Amino acid sequence: MVEVATMQMQREKILERESSMEESRSPRSPEAKLGMQVEDLWDVQEPQLTPTEKLNACFENVPVSDFPQAPSDQVIEIKSNTSLAEAVQILAEHKILSAPVVDVDAPEDASWIDRYLGMVEFAGIVVWIVHQSEPPSPRSPRSPTALEAAATGMIASLELGDLGPESAAKTSGNFFEALTSSDFYKNTKVRDISGSFRWAPFLALQKSNSFLTMLLLLSKYKMKSVPVVDLGEGKIDNIITQPAVIHMLAECTGLHWFESWGTKKISELGLPTMTPNQIIKVHEDEPVLQAFKLMRKKRIGGVPVIETGGNKAVGNISLRDVHFLLTAPEIYHDYRSITAKNFLTAVRNHLEKHKEASPLLGKMITCTKDQTIKDLILMLDAKKVHRAYVVAENGDLEGVITLRDIISRLVHEPRGYFGDFFDGVLPLPQNSRV
Template sequence: MHERCILGAPIGVDADSSTENSMDRDIGLIEFSSMVLWAIEEVEKAESELCSKSGSFFSMLDQLPNIGRAKIGELARTFRWGPFLPVQLSDSLLHVLLLLSKHRLKAAPVIDRSDSRIVGFVTQHAAVQLLLHCSGLEWFDSIANKPLSDFGYEKRGPVIHLHGDQSVAEGLHCLWKNRIGGIPILDSKTERLIGNFRSTDVRLLLDNDDIFKNRKKLTMEEFINFDARNENSGLAPLDPIERELGALFSAGALRIKSHFLTKMGNPVTNRLSDTLKQAMEKVAESKNDCLFIMNDGQRVVGMVTLRDMIVQFSPPSLESKGVGGVAGFFETAFQQSDCTIENGSIVCDH
């Protein structure tokens, strides 16, 4: 995955070689960042067994075959992956929103109905981008133009954070322990936001052996500054396809190294008075998975993820009785599209 610059991939069961249908073969999706975080956790536990503390991430795994050669299937109880819930080319955006919001997926695989092969992915970024194209429509604006304060993101409790003088190793452990995609980094004296540490940033430890070897000594602030100095270091060449709209939606968000992702020292922020639409536009432009909400004193008071945004627009459970059970803008959307819910399915007159 590192060599191919792939952020996620399907998990297939051991099946007969003649099994070509992805619905019979694939059982889930696995993330590059999660694999690295799990491996580093296991390496830390077994570090006393290592012959040498020097070398790269992969060479260290070679010294610990019980970790480096562990089979994906053996990690099912401790490893984090998403279920394999594909969509078809003919499925609607409403269907995709339902999957991404209800099942905590970062991406839904797209299959070709003719042979059930995977032909692409619809990412959370793609869903947000597509929703933004609905700007100006009543059912979208009625939700998107509300201020962030209306959604109560700041009332969830203290935001999990790290300080700039804490080590990179502590940051890695925090990401794994809390199963989150991003952590704000605060100045230890002023408590002001100085950056963010995202699960996608773990690739820097694989690209630079010195960072990996010194992860227990290197501070988060030094890590952020290193990322800022290496403006284009390690980035894969910009493929022509990435200039296309569809690729910007999905391919760019599925790359380990992306020209579109902002640096760690440039976290995405919004104020409580900003609208949900403004927040969506910021994450869409920056390709980040989350943003931080700031109060008037420039302190972090909340965090909003892509899923938090998608949930506001996701359809209700199809078990709702009639259109009366549909909340938010979907009540208007159903009415405008002449659709109803019958026997747990969406039925349209056209």
């Protein structure tokens, strides 16, 4: 009886251990489940392949349809007859940077490429408004459209004239109050500016496209988000963003394929990609409008704010922050000039007053070149920010690492990979000026 009891206890311990092992393998999230799928593919790759070639092969064999579904409040479409004011409110309420624009005049049976006009973005709206007040290039003289004339007249009525970098410094705190209460802002439709404000056209993936295609679009081709369309419905089924991919990577810690890459130092992966004198930045006494114009011109998502007379970053302004100019203009009312420093101060005071959580309230995310890419991913995912600043021992700014930079180090584009993928998908806007 004693032996039977002992054997029973041993059997129970074995079952308990096996159950514990199975539980440890059980994915803690949809992203981790996806990571285990990549792990299974990793284990069967040819041994002569390099780690990068292995990752490419793994991601090429995972369809985009396997990526976890974005929250329903993130998959937002904006109708082409929506006003600028309404579009800004929609983007702000859902805490998203951009949304696809649906052509309300498209027939019901239209294909997805005819259904969507492009993407509307916070920064695009602001830059478009500012751009309309600037004189056209002498090389391309033309008569202004009625919409541009209205914009110029509206801004002129605010006694601002041309909003170049110098005059933008004079922009008083009540400028955006007057702008957001104007008929021009309330009545101009999203479709009126489509083609002139676009950073990128509406470029979508099909469910059958691979992870590798998606990762390359989000990195090398600088897409901040990629819609996935259902060909049968001709509508968006999912939207995959850079932060969603970083979150997936953060959920894959402990898996062999991730650890073999993630334990490398940032410097070993060639990050940051720029030298200190190549960093795109604004000084704290420069106009905040200059920051957003730089983001548009350089196609970047944020810029560091540098202390006057030094090289230390005192803050960060990103695309997501532009909505504070359009949704809470009253917070700048008492400022004679909305400089980068005044912008940061006003927004922080506003957030603290309303007890709203925001990365702007926390310290800037910094790292050193000796940290691992895994540590950086976990930090960016936890803080829900899109970039980290590389600093030297004395605190001087040495570089910037974005989500796009990280994804770009995960995969590479095989020669001739995209073929004719972009043909017919990237139409040149007819009235493109921005």
